[in-house]
Amino acid sequence: MSGRIIRNLALLLLLVPALAAGAPKRPAKRPAHVDGVAALVDSIAVLKSEVNDQTQILLQQPNVGVDAKNPAALLKLRNDVLDRMVEEKVIAAEAHRENVQADQGEVDQQVEQALSSARRALGSEEAFQAQLKREGLDEPALRKRYENDFTTQVMARKLVQREVQSKVSADSNDARAYYEKHRAELPKRPVTYKLSAILFQVRASEVMKAKVKDKALGVLARIKAGEDFSKMATLFSDDPSARNGGELPWFTKGQLDTSFEKAAFALKPGQISDVVESRFGFHVIRLDSLAGDRIKTRHVLLMVVPDSSDTAATAARAAAVRSRSVAGEDFAKLAAQFSDDAVTAKNGGQLEDTDLSEGFSPEIAQIIKDMVPSQISSVLKSNSGLVIFRLRAKENERAYDYPEIATQLENLAKGEKTKVEYDKWVAGLKKKHRVKITYFK
Numbered sequence: 001m002s003g004r005i006i007r008n009l010a011l012l013l014l015l016v017p018a019l020a021a022g023a024p025k026r027p028a029k030r031p032a033h034v035d036g037v038a039a040l041v042d043s044i045a046v047l048k049s050e051v052n053d054q055t056q057i058l059l060q061q062p063n064v065g066v067d068a069k070n071p072a073a074l075l076k077l078r079n080d081v082l083d084r085m086v087e088e089k090v091i092a093a094e095a096h097r098e099n100v101q102a103d104q105g106e107v108d109q110q111v112e113q114a115l116s117s118a119r120r121a122l123g124s125e126e127a128f129q130a131q132l133k134r135e136g137l138d139e140p141a142l143r144k145r146y147e148n149d150f151t152t153q154v155m156a157r158k159l160v161q162r163e164v165q166s167k168v169s170a171d172s173n174d175a176r177a178y179y180e181k182h183r184a185e186l187p188k189r190p191v192t193y194k195l196s197a198i199l200f201q202v203r204a205s206e207v208m209k210a211k212v213k214d215k216a217l218g219v220l221a222r223i224k225a226g227e228d229f230s231k232m233a234t235l236f237s238d239d240p241s242a243r244n245g246g247e248l249p250w251f252t253k254g255q256l257d258t259s260f261e262k263a264a265f266a267l268k269p270g271q272i273s274d275v276v277e278s279r280f281g282f283h284v285i286r287l288d289s290l291a292g293d294r295i296k297t298r299h300v301l302l303m304v305v306p307d308s309s310d311t312a313a314t315a316a317r318a319a320a321v322r323s324r325s326v327a328g329e330d331f332a333k334l335a336a337q338f339s340d341d342a343v344t345a346k347n348g349g350q351l352e353d354t355d356l357s358e359g360f361s362p363e364i365a366q367i368i369k370d371m372v373p374s375q376i377s378s379v380l381k382s383n384s385g386l387v388i389f390r391l392r393a394k395e396n397e398r399a400y401d402y403p404e405i406a407t408q409l410e411n412l413a414k415g416e417k418t419k420v421e422y423d424k425w426v427a428g429l430k431k432k433h434r435v436k437i438t439y440f441k
Helices: 003-011 048-059 071-097 104-122 125-134 139-163 172-185 206-224 229-236 240-244 258-265 308-326 331-338 362-369 402-432
Strands: 037-041 044-047 192-200 281-291 294-303 380-382 385-395 435-437
Touching: 037 048, 037 071, 044 048, 044 071, 048 071, 071 139, 071 402, 071 435, 104 125, 104 139, 125 139, 172 402, 192 308, 192 331, 192 362, 206 229, 206 281, 206 294, 229 240, 229 294, 240 294, 258 281, 258 294, 308 331, 308 385, 362 380, 362 385
Parallel strands: none
Antiparallel strands: 037 044, 037 435, 192 385, 281 294, 380 385
């Protein structure tokens, strides 16, 4: 099942209402007069202006599904928001009563993320500080306000997990029951394409590689003659690290190109490698520091970049292979022989069934949609190189069979059961705490 369809199925899940999801909104100054009270939870007020603020935030979200020009729909949304805010207050009050402890590390992380988001939204540090000043705040005060809000959120989440989510489970019987109950509502399996492909990566010629290697050998000779390694990296390296004298961050095995790592880990601190070839080009490496299984290096990278003649040669090769396939040669055998995608070449170029929503440019997706089974595309340009597609089959939209989505259905069934238990639990909390709601009319 494609990623998009998995997400569509997830939309059917009756989710437990999120508890103040995301960063707290930037505090705004309130007028000096007393605001209208929409609800009271114990002694904590939910202000009408707060409900209106949250309603407006929701209306700005894509796919909210509410017509802001429809008074009845807007009224319903506002009262739904009020109910949600009351739930949050009730759960927060119970979390405090139960003395649920928030993980300080999680709170700190969310505070930092909220501050970073605020800075990004305002565009610069200067704009962020100016906004704080306009609202009569400084950063410590805002940080404290965020910390209080996030502490309450984390406490509430832990309480919901303990009292509701941890007590609900679902099995295959629940999944089957959910499938039978909601079959008509489930999204359809979209039109699906069975494709094979032959990929041609544009690679530099051996002549070009030899020229770049000679240049790397020249850089190595100058370093061995006593010239400063960092200066050579700044002058000659094609890597972004050139601006820092070729300095790379600390890394362990398995994080970088295999050839680079093998050469780097073979060095002693202060030692310089010979010219090392990787998939990026040719490197000269210096090991600066060693700490256990971590090393810190500098390098000069001379990249091997295909030129126009390399591109033309690859295009000619792709066109020749396409001509053979159009003339009747077996596409799978050609893919096994010529494709530069080692994974799919082993399987005759076969790709996973797809609805084209991911991994294809809009232009290529449209070309494939217009093809008929057994048709072979022209040579197309993709992010990976040049590619030829063969459409083996096209399956029309249809309902999913139960086995295709059994796992997702089990999650959906659990979500439905969780919502029922959550609503019962919240109703009990509302009886335990003093709740008074004045709905909008």
